[in-house]
Amino acid sequence: MANYVFKLPDIGEGIAEAELVEWYVKPGDTVAEDQPLADVMTDKATVELTSPVSGTIVAIHGEVGQLRQIGSALVEFALEGKARAEPVEAAAAAVVPDQTPPPAPASSRPKASPLVRRLAKQGGVNLETVKGSGPHGRIRRPDFEAHVAALRVSPSADEFTESKLVGLRRKIAEKMEISARRIPHFAYVEEADLTALEGARAELNARYGDERPKLTLLPFFVQALVRVLPRFPQINATYDDEAGIVRRYTPVHVGIATQTDNGLIVPVVRNAQDLGLWELAAEIARLAAAARDGTAKRDELSGSTITITSLGTLGGIATTPVINHPEVAIIGPNRLVERPVVRSGAIEVRKMMNVSSSFDHRVVDGYEAARFIGEVKALLESPTLLLAR
Known part of the structure; x- marks a missing residue:
């Protein structure tokens, strides 16, 4: 068994770093090639990074909200057999908020845009219970909203909630501050x-x-x-x-x-x-x-x-x-x-x-x-x- 380190790829725009918006994997997970790993955000777009290999996650590097340098290690895989000799470029679909990227090959993880995933995470909604109307069953925002309406999901009764400013909201905050x-x-x-x-x-x-x-x-x-x-x-x-x-x-x-x-x-x-x-x-x-x-x-x-x-x-x-x-x-x-x-x-x-x-x-x-x-x-x-x- 050999290890493979996936590094943050150059996703264009001449950028030197990108913000980690969301992780979809954790150490110990077994993933298939082309399965989503994480979302990162540049100044202009959210980018979904997919796995270049099949294997088991040994380690992930970086926390949500952290800026990572292009070329820095993101995910380390344990691979069956010999590791690839040549570096593998990541598949990265650039999208603006809620834009549907190209469909990935079938996997057990529900297919959804980054925005839908964030809304589901914030609302505590299991996307596996949501029926998607997009290509290959991809969950679009109207699908998610219809599901939530049907369940009559109500806001938390807690006195307050806390959330970190990440993604587009953080970019807006930074620009206003500048x-x-x-x-x-x-x-x-x-x-x-x-x-x-x-x-x-x-x-x-x-x-x-x-x-x-x-x-x-x-x-x-x-x-x-x-x-x-x-x-x-x-x-x-x-x-x-x-x-x-x-x-x-x-x-x-x-x-x-x-x-x-x-x-x-x-x-x-x-x-x-x-x-x-x-x-x-x-x-x-x-x-x-x-x-x-x-x-x-x-x-x-x-x-x-x-x-x-x-x-x-x-x-x-x-x-x-x-x-x-x-x-x-x-x-x-x-x-x-x-x-x-x-x-x-x-x-x-x-x-x-x-x-x-x-x-x-x-x-x-x-x-x-x-x-x-x-x-x-x-x-x-x-x-x-x-x-x-």
Whole structure:
């Protein structure tokens, strides 16, 4: 009997390390070739590592939540017969949260995505009791949720539970910490009268609702940004604070902060300046759906030059959004409300919105930020100008 050491493979993206998210094996387990061993996470994706050999687990290296270097030992196997002379590369299926990787050969372990496994572990659900509808019986998230609903699983009655921040949640926490620690934010809030814009939006949806994507306020905000940003190139920019370099962009790649079951994800509308109103509406809807169901591609989740973050009807009066590092600005539309406004000496009920924003004070001065938001406001308040090309 000989031993074989499986090392963390190079899984692309030029990374030097990956975080251990979950172990599926323990010492003493007998595994078959291609059986899942562990999930690891890079900055962009969760990766399921499968066994390159059949054998018995002698040792595993690393704890959940620990960062492991590429090339470091992960699993040691006891093999029957002579050990392989050549190194064996691991099969690693890169997935974003809840995306279904290619089916593995049959094994006794239920087939499921990493997200489903985490949900099952958190809820104490035995996946062997869940019927999967995917290829080769793979358990998809709807299968899991239907199973839980049928069992009427209720939350724990304990006073509190503890869980370690791992995976995507840890990445979000790290990015927010970097942004808050390294970027000197300053906030700016302006109110906008969107009565005319809301009227135009309702009219357009009524006229084209059956033929074109439904228009929310976000496509109008994106159009306003792409119209104004060419006059403020220092805002459509990123800042490499280690090198001291500001990179100003000609195209506008707008990040759309999207809440998912796993946390905040920012898919990117690329070259927004080339898209019309309904094209923007369709692309925003497509990316949001992909982010939520885990099918967004890696290149759809990076490369933004400015971000919009909106809580919709939960938007509150004002917010102080955290800049999406290494960008230098973020725009946060708040809740649209009807309130009395004085116009030409008379009180009228208007549809008003506070538009919150944050800027990197190292790159953007307060005067520039005020002018920028002022021009965005002017377009939003005059839909005729906004829609004119």
